[in-house]
Amino acid sequence: MILELDCGNSFIKWRVIHAADATIVGGGIVDSDQALVAEVSALASLRLSGCRIVSVRSEEETAALCALIRQAFSVVARVAEPAQQMAGVRNGYEDYQRLGMDRWLAALGAFHLAKGACLVIDLGTAAKSDFIAADGEHLGGYICPGMPLMRSQLRTHTRRIRYDDASAVRALTSLAPGRSTVEAVERGCVLMLQGFAHTQLEQARALWGENFTVFLTGGDAPLVREAAPTARVVPDLVFVGLAMACPLD
Numbered sequence: 001m002i003l004e005l006d007c008g009n010s011f012i013k014w015r016v017i018h019a020a021d022a023t024i025v026g027g028g029i030v031d032s033d034q035a036l037v038a039e040v041s042a043l044a045s046l047r048l049s050g051c052r053i054v055s056v057r058s059e060e061e062t063a064a065l066c067a068l069i070r071q072a073f074s075v076v077a078r079v080a081e082p083a084q085q086m087a088g089v090r091n092g093y094e095d096y097q098r099l100g101m102d103r104w105l106a107a108l109g110a111f112h113l114a115k116g117a118c119l120v121i122d123l124g125t126a127a128k129s130d131f132i133a134a135d136g137e138h139l140g141g142y143i144c145p146g147m148p149l150m151r152s153q154l155r156t157h158t159r160r161i162r163y164d165d166a167s168a169v170r171a172l173t174s175l176a177p178g179r180s181t182v183e184a185v186e187r188g189c190v191l192m193l194q195g196f197a198h199t200q201l202e203q204a205r206a207l208w209g210e211n212f213t214v215f216l217t218g219g220d221a222p223l224v225r226e227a228a229p230t231a232r233v234v235p236d237l238v239f240v241g242l243a244m245a246c247p248l249d
Ligand SMILES: Nc1ncnc2c1ncn2[C@@H]1O[C@H](COP(=O)(O)OP(=O)(O)OP(=O)(O)O)[C@@H](O)[C@H]1O
Pocket: 007, 008, 009, 010, 011, 012, 029, 056, 102, 123, 124, 125, 126, 127, 146, 147, 148, 218, 219, 220
């Protein structure tokens, strides 16, 4: 079994797959290294032979996580590293090492699945997009605040925007103009995300006409599902790319 980790800025997504056929044994989302070890350890019949990690955290934090994994599960974690090109995709950044590894791996995964031009929209703590042309050239992308950042900026920098998480969830049963603060903020931020998705689709159409595949991933992908009806929702897109960048046998 292989432990796969996607360390984002707020959460760690994990899953355990069988090494032979990649079938999924278990998975989840946690908010700390300790919670990760606890959840993975709780898997019945866990027998890890390897681990691969993609991280957008600092080198120190990533190294600490690798040390913890080694201690808890006696496996050496393999960390995905930046590359100028891989699996037919050419990194489009001026300095390829600066491109976020989550974005790079999602791009690899998307190009592998689409076998042609593709647009990746990843909605997490940050919202980001990446464009990959049919010949594998990564054209670059965009980074914006995602739902959690937009929300917390409004809450932090205003006196009178205050509400709890439960009312935030309730507010999203509709996107009609808000009649309370929580509705106005939550719906406003969702419309911002949808606007972001729309703009990316327009850019892709300007580049490639109708000949491209759209991938939607990240924890807040469901919020723009209707704004991008043609998109393929692939929650584990980063893991697809991670397996390509870090093969284990
Ligand atoms: N089960 C879940 N646990 C945590 N967050 C979730 C869950 N389901 C959906 N979400 C939403 O997903 C968002 C976080 O997305 P994601 O996990 O992709 O972020 P991240 O990987 O930490 O961020 P980034 O990819 O930008 O570094 C939050 O806004 C949260 O509301």
